[in-house]
Amino acid sequence: MHTDAQGNALSGATEEAANLFDAAVKAFNIYRGDPVGLADQAIATAPNFVMAYILKAHLFGLATEPEATREAKAIVASVKSLPLSEREASHVAALDLLLDGEWSAAATALDRHNADYPHDILALQSGHLMDFYRANARSLRDRVARTLPKWSEDIPGHSILIGMHAFGLEETGDYRRAEEAGRRALDVQPLDSWAHHAVAHVMEMEGRAEDGIGWMIAREPHWTGDDNFFRVHNWWHRALCHLDLGQADQVLALYDGPIRRDRSLVALDMVDASALLWRLHLTGHDVGDRWQELAAAWDSHADGRTYPFNDWHAVMAYLGAGRTSDAERIVQGFRSTSGTTEIDAWGRRTALPLVEGFAAFWRGDYEIAADRLHGARHIANSFGGSHAQRDIIDWTLTEATVRGGMKGMAEAMASERLALKPNSPVNRTFLRRARGNATAKQKAA
DSSP: OOBOTTSOBOTTOOHHHHHHHHHHHHHHHHTBSOHHHHHHHHHHHOTTOHHHHHHHHHHHHTTOOHHHHHHHHHHHHHHTTSOOOHHHHHHHHHHHHHHTTOHHHHHHHHHHHHHHOTTOHHHHHHHHHHHHHTTOHHHHHHHHHHHGGGOOTTSTTHHHHHHHHHHHHHHTTOHHHHHHHHHHHHHHOTTOHHHHHHHHHHHHHTTOHHHHHHHHHHTHHHHOOTTBTTHHHHHHHHHHHHHHTTOHHHHHHHIIIIITTTOOOOHHHHHHHHHHHHHHHHTTOOOTTHHHHHHHHHTTTOOSSSOHHHHHHHHHHHHHTTOHHHHHHHHHHHHHOOOOSHHHHHIIIIIHHHHHHHHHHHHTOHHHHHHHHHHHTOOTTTSOSOHHHHHHHHHHHHHHHHHTTOHHHHHHHHHHHHHHOTTOHHHHHHHHHHHHTSOHHHHHO
8 A cells, every 4th residue: 555755554545646645745734835736636646545535625624714614524525435544534533523613622633643643744734723723822832742752854744843843832932942943944844834934923922023024034035935825924924023113114015015915815814914904003004995805805704603713803804894784793693603513612702702892992982892802812722823813802902991091901901011022112102102191190100
């Protein structure tokens, strides 16, 4: 029987199909190229090639988009008619959980899977992304740490694991080791977009905006190619650095250029676009009619069911575009859901107060916004990307307390932010404005 590059058996594969599968997995590993197209070629070459179908199901299932989720379900249904090995059946069981909205159960299933199949890099990366989408920092770090001792530098993909571990280290606050691991992974595979972005996250979390811009510029040839799935997200990281330095013109130029020029309908790209426009709004900049284009793009994704993190970012665009009825549609969907899946719970417990808080902020109801967001900001180990992405909650909460004249709370929130990023001009401005709202007695104290 043929095997993949890491030595795992491949049911139904031919030598040509196995090579195409390895190329597809490698493209997925570095987020560059066309892994779906390569998987399709493998299937065309070997129609009973189980892992090629499973790879496609993972790619579509992790897209957090309604149409992609439907496609993944169809792929899983068809693959069940083929003879499955124990490893392949384990993949299918995890995919069933994922596509039923049980992200944590699916991630746990793949964790157990990798205890038995430690060299299954597809399962490792898929599980790592599930950890990311459910904001589980510890699992982002420890899933890879549990498996790394079973690998060595001569196994293809070893550096990819180092890059994933770098991101897990960053999300758990181990910034020195995270940066070292990310740079080490890139020494082996300079095109590893995940490792590059792990180092960018370190610089973002440490408030090293100048370093972040330098990091992105120096390595720009490695992450800006048209075939790079992560290029918009990396441009977003550079834009955050400029925003922290108060360089709004550069931020808008990046938004109108590489971030939104192609009008991407990829959910990850639209999340970044919404978050960037919202941050610009928070800093008092008029973004013109950019909201309208983005809101229209969200219409094909914002269903209130597939992935609430996306719906929350769609609400930002709907509010900015004046489409309050669409924002309310999302709110009512979260309020009325009676589903029992983890996705349903994310919508009711976490996404609902977030969208209510952001809607209240947009209306100028700053007391309500602060009330909703103060509790909703602690969503780690619930859902929603990285610390850098979720920082928009604290940013909006702090701005609400400043604008709402909540003097004590405003200064407390600004002080909290400065404790994490003492050199951030944005955070220093928060503290200055908070103290500017204080009474004479408070200022004296």
